[in-house]
Amino acid sequence: MFDHTDLARMQSQSLKMQGWIRQQTFSPDHEKTLRRFSSWELGELIFKVNQSTLRGRLAAEPALPQGLVEEDGRQRWYSLEEINEIRRRIRISRKSLMPHRPAGKRAVRAAIANFKGGAGKSTVALHFAHAAALDGYRVLAVDFDPQATLSHSMGLSDVSEEYTVWGIMARDLVRETEAANSAAVGAESGTALPQRSLPAGIRDLGLGDLRVGDFIRPTAWPTVDVIPSCANAAFVEFASAQYRHLNPEWSFFAAVSRYLDAIPDDAYDLIVFDCPPAIGYQSMNAVFAADMLYIPSGPGYWEYDSTTSFIGQLSEALEDLARFSSLVPAGTPSLPKAFLDVRFLLTRFEHGNDLHRAMKTAFERVFEDRVCQHPVEMTRAVEQSGRFLSSIYEMDYRDMTRETWRRARASFDQAYDEFKGNVVACWDQMEEAS
Ligand SMILES: Nc1ncnc2c1ncn2[C@@H]1O[C@H](COP(=O)(O)OP(=O)(O)O)[C@@H](O)[C@H]1O
Numbered sequence: 001m002f003d004h005t006d007l008a009r010m011q012s013q014s015l016k017m018q019g020w021i022r023q024q025t026f027s028p029d030h031e032k033t034l035r036r037f038s039s040w041e042l043g044e045l046i047f048k049v050n051q052s053t054l055r056g057r058l059a060a061e062p063a064l065p066q067g068l069v070e071e072d073g074r075q076r077w078y079s080l081e082e083i084n085e086i087r088r089r090i091r092i093s094r095k096s097l098m099p100h101r102p103a104g105k106r107a108v109r110a111a112i113a114n115f116k117g118g119a120g121k122s123t124v125a126l127h128f129a130h131a132a133a134l135d136g137y138r139v140l141a142v143d144f145d146p147q148a149t150l151s152h153s154m155g156l157s158d159v160s161e162e163y164t165v166w167g168i169m170a171r172d173l174v175r176e177t178e179a180a181n182s183a184a185v186g187a188e189s190g191t192a193l194p195q196r197s198l199p200a201g202i203r204d205l206g207l208g209d210l211r212v213g214d215f216i217r218p219t220a221w222p223t224v225d226v227i228p229s230c231a232n233a234a235f236v237e238f239a240s241a242q243y244r245h246l247n248p249e250w251s252f253f254a255a256v257s258r259y260l261d262a263i264p265d266d267a268y269d270l271i272v273f274d275c276p277p278a279i280g281y282q283s284m285n286a287v288f289a290a291d292m293l294y295i296p297s298g299p300g301y302w303e304y305d306s307t308t309s310f311i312g313q314l315s316e317a318l319e320d321l322a323r324f325s326s327l328v329p330a331g332t333p334s335l336p337k338a339f340l341d342v343r344f345l346l347t348r349f350e351h352g353n354d355l356h357r358a359m360k361t362a363f364e365r366v367f368e369d370r371v372c373q374h375p376v377e378m379t380r381a382v383e384q385s386g387r388f389l390s391s392i393y394e395m396d397y398r399d400m401t402r403e404t405w406r407r408a409r410a411s412f413d414q415a416y417d418e419f420k421g422n423v424v425a426c427w428d429q430m431e432e433a434s
């Protein structure tokens with residue numbers, strides 16, 4: 001027979017191994033770095049302008065970044081910093097290379113969510129983040145999933161739970177409770193509000209003193225930052241119920257929304273949430289903070305089933321949340337939660353597969369125009385290697401057959417272009433920040 005002590009023993013053995021695996025897979029010389037991009041990619045895939053016009057411009061203006069020439073090649077290879085500098089400094093045929101970004105509005109927040117593990121959430125989140133960065137946008141990725149696939153893929157593996165969404169929620173609890181307590185003290189006697197106290201376990205972490213920027217970590221991509229997660233952040237699901245009990249007035253579901261509101265509006269253009277495969281305190285925070293809901297789903301029967309039950313459970317959870325209307329603080333979106341957009345995105349799709357095509361038709365029949373026109377295709381190029389996922393954008397096309405790379409890239413590009421159109425439509429609907 002086995003009880004909790006056996007499980008604890010197994011875990012401590014496993015932890016020892018985990019350290020070793022980490023050492024093996026994350027030695028300093030294994031640190032994730034971003035490759036350079038060739039002049040071909042720059043013209044055809046990134047700026048989408050005439051190759052020779054672009055080369056001519058770069059050759060004519062030596063003050064512009066010149067990239068590096070590899071010993072055996074004729075191509076020039078540019079870093080993303082250089083690409084962004086070129087983007088800012090030149091126009092081609094009188095057209096700016098900067099992506100559309102309305103002034104005076106905050107970043108669009110897109111949650112990639114489904115309960116089904118393996119639906120492609122992290123893959124889609126990673127690719128949208130990278131595609132947007134290559135498109136000239138500044139991106140913040142928020143990993144809500146303690147499995148931390150996105151964090152690992154972005155090169156972050158040594159993360160303590162204080163610096164995850166769990167930390168953001170606990171910090172919010174501390175701040176909201178302190179604010180409510182001092183408001184209660186300041187209130188006229190006779191209207192005394194209850195004083196809430198928090199256990200030392202939370203108070204002593206000093207989370208209330210963490211600044212907004214303390215949760216945000218850089219990645220190998222200069223214009224992609226991440227709020228990472230880690231396995232221990234799973235603890236939040238456990239602890240949050242207790243926190244709500246400590247302060248029943250705490251609008252627990254709005255913690256991340258409040259946190260993101262504190263980030264300057266022009267710091268980012270796009271904020272992508274990679275959601276956990278379950279409804280809980282973290283995913284409710286993701287959903288409440290999101291402007292857009294993107295629901296990836298594989299193209300099989302089971303996936304159709306689980307996507308259906310996902311939207312059912314989400315609907316119930318959101319309806320349930322509406323009970324807390326009185327808790328929603330001024331300035332945050334009111335309840336019931338309304339999204340600016342909801343989309344279904346088929347992933348791991350094979351055009352040659354009859355079942356997949358039939359499932360796409362079924363999805364379209366049921367969800368109509370909510371189904372993205374461009375599914376993400378199944379590709380060998382992004383199949384996960386161990387714990388890490390690299391986006392097609394990070395991979396060098398010389399490391400595989402050019403055809404495989406181009407097809408995979410084209411598929412993610414099309415899904416991203418459609419996503420970008422939806423993001424821009426969200427901006428149009430969004431009110432200017434005061
Ligand atoms: N378009 C795709 N082509 C091939 N493999 C994919 C594709 N999308 C996802 N995968 C693989 O499927 C697995 C699950 O994907 P992941 O994005 O981690 O799903 P989730 O985050 O929903 O659990 C991973 O091994 C990933 O590499």
Ligand SMILES: [Mg+2]
Nearest residue numbers: 121122145149
């Ligand atoms: Mg995932």
